[in-house]
Amino acid sequence: MSLFEKIYNYQMIARLEDAGAIAVTAQEREWLSDMLRRPESEHAFSPSTLVKLRALAAVDDSIDIAFDENEHGSAPEAEEILEKAASQTVQLYHPLLRPLREALTRKTGLQLTYAVKDGSVRERQHGYPYKLEYSMVKREWYLLWFHLRNRSVMTTKLQNIAEVAAAPIPALQAKAAKKRMTAYYASKQQQAVIQIMPHFNRELSRILYAFSCFDKEVSYEESTDTYRITLIYLSDESDFVLSRIRFLGKRILVTEGDYLRKRMYETAHKSLMRYGVTP
């Protein structure tokens, strides 16, 4: 079976959706049954649900054999695939995801006990949850939330949260908290322009891949054969943006974005001093 099946065709899917019908293929179930075998699944479900799901997925094992004879049939996880240069996974499925997810969908307030950077603990702080975010770079979950008393925007690693309890707040207060969060993130949006040095245009693909994890727009000036990437990011992401810029080194140049330029200048200077070179 191939990933390009008639059954996945866009018109088919639209017709099924209009009629409220579902079509799930054996290869999708196979993918699921493989994922259910991984240890993370134990944090994702109650024990009874997991038993049920694994049993339902196991029904499909009988189909496996028939499937392998089909074109392109294969089990999803494979020793044939090697993963390189990934960050080690700190946590994939955190036990707090379930209660926090519920708080998010029910739009209820929270009472949180958590550790801050210096290790000290904040107890039973009232807050309103905004987003659950996973960083593919740090391989960790973060809760973005609004601290009701301090009226401040918080980002807390799930790893650092010791306790969560629901603490209902009036709908009006929840709405105001959400509005504050949205406004905060909108105000934190930054823009920078990165030019690819034309000399390195042959590495264009690599450079564009490196920036493809950001919200960006690319422009091309034919007369000078020059590419420019306009990057849109949040100011708390500056350090990650900078690490990407350093990653590519002299292939690119930040042409607009005073803060990034200043930091790159400082880094270059400090690095040379490490090597005992006077700039």
Add this chain to the structure above:
Amino acid sequence: MARESFDKEIQFLRMLALTSGAYSRQQFADRLGISVHTFDKTMRRLKEIAETAGQLPKEEQSLPLAELLRTGYYESADPVLLFLFRSKSVKESESIRLSQIIIALQGIALTAAEVLQQCCDGMPEDMAMPDEKTIRSDLKYLEETGVIRKTQGSRPQRYTADNRFITELSDEELGDLYAFIDVMANTQIPSVQGYLLRDSLKKTLKQRAVAESSFFYKYHYPSRILDEAHLYPILKAIRDRKRLSFLYFTPKAQQSYGSKNTNPLFERESEGRQHTALPLRVTYDHQYGRWYMLCHSGRQGIVIYRMEGLTQLQESDAVEETEFEQKLQALQQKIRFSWLVDTGRTVKVKARFYNPEGSAANFVRDRVRLQGQWGMITEESDQTFIYEIAVNGTMEIKPWLRSFGSSCEVLEPRSLRQEFIEEWKELAAGYEPVRENL
């Protein structure tokens, strides 16, 4: 009919996602080696698929495709390029028939004759009615894909949609399942099947009025899922010990289908021509979100291809098990110390890392520990630690070391240390503050 190939769509979407609006129609077409007419046609078709498959709201339908790919960067975890896998062409009559069958079999079991009856009732009046033979072959296809199954019991045979793992779950369980699929599809590879499943489940949640979890994932490489189109044929060939033949275009070239460039990184340069090779392993590089196919080729030995350069992939002859094993072992030996896929000479790289000043969290050390692969960390002083790794060549590890800026000082090899000094000099000059003329 020849097997439908999606090479053009894959190349097209990749370029669109990576360069998002940089090129005019003519420039875009030139780079893909297609005519402007073909460009327009492909663009129209892909836009139609994206709109239909994504059930886009009216206000988004007027947006150009490149813009569509950008919307919701911060707002949604939907994989923007998934619609590629919805582009298989199906005749309208067949598409209506197949969906009629699936709709008829939701929640109940019917015989082929009953299915035929329901289909005839459901067909638009201006369409020809299906006959029993067609319906039987449709049922066979749907059974093969696993969408429907035969029920147990006496003849005549009955069929039903195989949605047990959805229908037998409570609303709460379904919510948990959706969250799990969402996390796994977004963080694990391969992910396309998970995303397809997520799509179906999302619709069920909507019908049952269960709120869907909304997790967000930062720093994804959206185009990584395009390569999964080639992944399964390659995995199958590896398991069947079969050679693959294909037309390869090195992504290093300025134009996807044109100029010749060499790639010093790999054992042999490979560009725009027919290749036959025995696939042994596939590598996914998390630094850029790119896929590689690692092969053995008769005359050249180990050859490494970027998956995005593969087109017209076809299975060829099989090799003996012993030959495959021998080639695989040779490859594994060669890539033991590859940071990514470099098979060059193994060198020892040694670097001193500086702990951050005035910060409680040692994020430098954390990052080296998490990303430094098999390298060893030894303490040196309160301010520094040493990182040592045996690695094939320095080219692939260099960007990673450089990304630490002044927190990393390369000690060995001397040549790499010298390269860093030269590069920081250049960067210092490039970022020199512009002085005002007084």
